[in-house]
Amino acid sequence: MVKRWRWDQGRLTYFRFENIKKICEGLVELEGSNIGRDGDPFIREVLTSRTGLSFAPTTYTLWRNYARVFACALIATQLDGNLRVTDIGQRLAGVDSSEIDVDEYFSFWIPRFYLPSPAFQDYTPSDNRVFPLCAVLKYLFAQLLEHGEALIELSQVFSLIIGNNCNGCEPLEHYRALKMVERLPIGDEERQVREMLIFASQMSWLKWYSGALIIDLVRDDLQSIEDLLGFVEPLQNHRSPTQQQEILALGRVTAEIKEPFSLATREIPEDILFTEARKVRVTHLRTERSPQLRRLYFSRNPLPVCDMCTCDMRQRYPWTSNILEVHHLLPLSSAITITGAGTSIEDVVGLCPNCHRSVHVYYKQWFERNLVDDFSSKDEAKEVYQLAKEAIRL
Ligand SMILES: [Zn+2]
Numbered sequence: 001m002v003k004r005w006r007w008d009q010g011r012l013t014y015f016r017f018e019n020i021k022k023i024c025e026g027l028v029e030l031e032g033s034n035i036g037r038d039g040d041p042f043i044r045e046v047l048t049s050r051t052g053l054s055f056a057p058t059t060y061t062l063w064r065n066y067a068r069v070f071a072c073a074l075i076a077t078q079l080d081g082n083l084r085v086t087d088i089g090q091r092l093a094g095v096d097s098s099e100i101d102v103d104e105y106f107s108f109w110i111p112r113f114y115l116p117s118p119a120f121q122d123y124t125p126s127d128n129r130v131f132p133l134c135a136v137l138k139y140l141f142a143q144l145l146e147h148g149e150a151l152i153e154l155s156q157v158f159s160l161i162i163g164n165n166c167n168g169c170e171p172l173e174h175y176r177a178l179k180m181v182e183r184l185p186i187g188d189e190e191r192q193v194r195e196m197l198i199f200a201s202q203m204s205w206l207k208w209y210s211g212a213l214i215i216d217l218v219r220d221d222l223q224s225i226e227d228l229l230g231f232v233e234p235l236q237n238h239r240s241p242t243q244q245q246e247i248l249a250l251g252r253v254t255a256e257i258k259e260p261f262s263l264a265t266r267e268i269p270e271d272i273l274f275t276e277a278r279k280v281r282v283t284h285l286r287t288e289r290s291p292q293l294r295r296l297y298f299s300r301n302p303l304p305v306c307d308m309c310t311c312d313m314r315q316r317y318p319w320t321s322n323i324l325e326v327h328h329l330l331p332l333s334s335a336i337t338i339t340g341a342g343t344s345i346e347d348v349v350g351l352c353p354n355c356h357r358s359v360h361v362y363y364k365q366w367f368e369r370n371l372v373d374d375f376s377s378k379d380e381a382k383e384v385y386q387l388a389k390e391a392i393r394l
């Protein structure tokens with residue numbers, strides 16, 4: 001029986017999907033490196049320069065302090081003191097140009113992450129397993145199917161999921177009628193569970209705000225219940241004897257990684273002008289058309305003033321309440337930024353439909369001129385947005 005849920009706390013910045021990808025690029029470069037004192041300066045140099053993150057403190061080896069991040073994310077481990085990147089870590093780094101997006105990554109990760117995790121010392125291959133995200137998502141799906149919307153507060157994760165010893169393997173039906181049980185967090189458990197859920201909330205159809213994990217789907221997104229269930233069904237692999245071998249096994253990519261939702265409700269025929277069916281551009285639109293992101297953004301920015309042309313939409317079209325659209329300022333393949341408070345709107349602006357369409361055309365031309373598919377960094381993405389903004393003739 002799993003006594004408590006665990007996660008590597010205090011590392012949310014490192015767990016940002018953006019940073020996970022950059023860390024993977026560095027790890028691939030470091031494949032086979034010595035993780036001890038001897039190899040540490042090289043590991044530190046590659047990872048800090050790739051990611052811009054500090055990997056503090058420097059009094060210990062980077063491996064000692066950050067190996068749990070790599071293991072929790074299933075991207076790397078060590079064998080005989082040498083760094084080993086998993087298959088999924090290589091895919092995230094874009095090796096053989098088969099880069100995967102945030103939703104694909106989590107579709108892979110969710111059925112594989114269990115407790116007691118091989119990321120931690122308490123790993124025992126014979127223990128009963130709990131698949132925390134499978135359990136939480138089954139609860140959310142059961143609610144969504146019944147009520148058309150669903151969220152779970154952190155305290156309910158304890159009283160409904162952990163308190164009832166849910167392990168993620170039960171049928172969806174089981175999650176429909178869970179009764180509240182008193183189950184208080186043990187030690188740092190509350191923080192650890194929160195940060196684990198914030199990590200997973202980077203998927204384009206999950207959000208975390210006001211202390212709750214919110215499912216960001218509408219019923220029409222659930223085209224096939226079979227796909228949905230396949231996605232939250234734990235992968236019952238035969239466990240390896242050591243933590244390290246188990247991380248490598250869990251990170252192995254053996255089949256095509258498939259997302260459970262097409263999110264067709266976030267697409268319109270005109271999209272093709274911008275997307276030309278390219279995956280990263282489709283991802284951008286899926287990300288910024290999230291109904292929950294829109295709700296969150298406009299609850300904090302109630303005035304419908306376009307960030308580019310500064311036009312107040314309600315003044316110009318007095319019969320409308322808010323026709324602004326949400327535009328995401330990070331590279332197209334990026335997830336919405338997460339912080340300790342959850343889903344962040346710091347990289348999001350409101351644009352009128354004309355400016356929004358125009359900025360996407362600007363991006364498309366910029367990509368063509370520079371022979372790239374996406375911006376290479378947050379700064380570059382924001383710079384190009386500024387250029388477009390300055391090029392408008394008002
Ligand atoms: Zn505008």
Ligand SMILES: [Zn+2]
Pocket residue numbers: 284288326327328356360
């Ligand atoms: Zn946009």
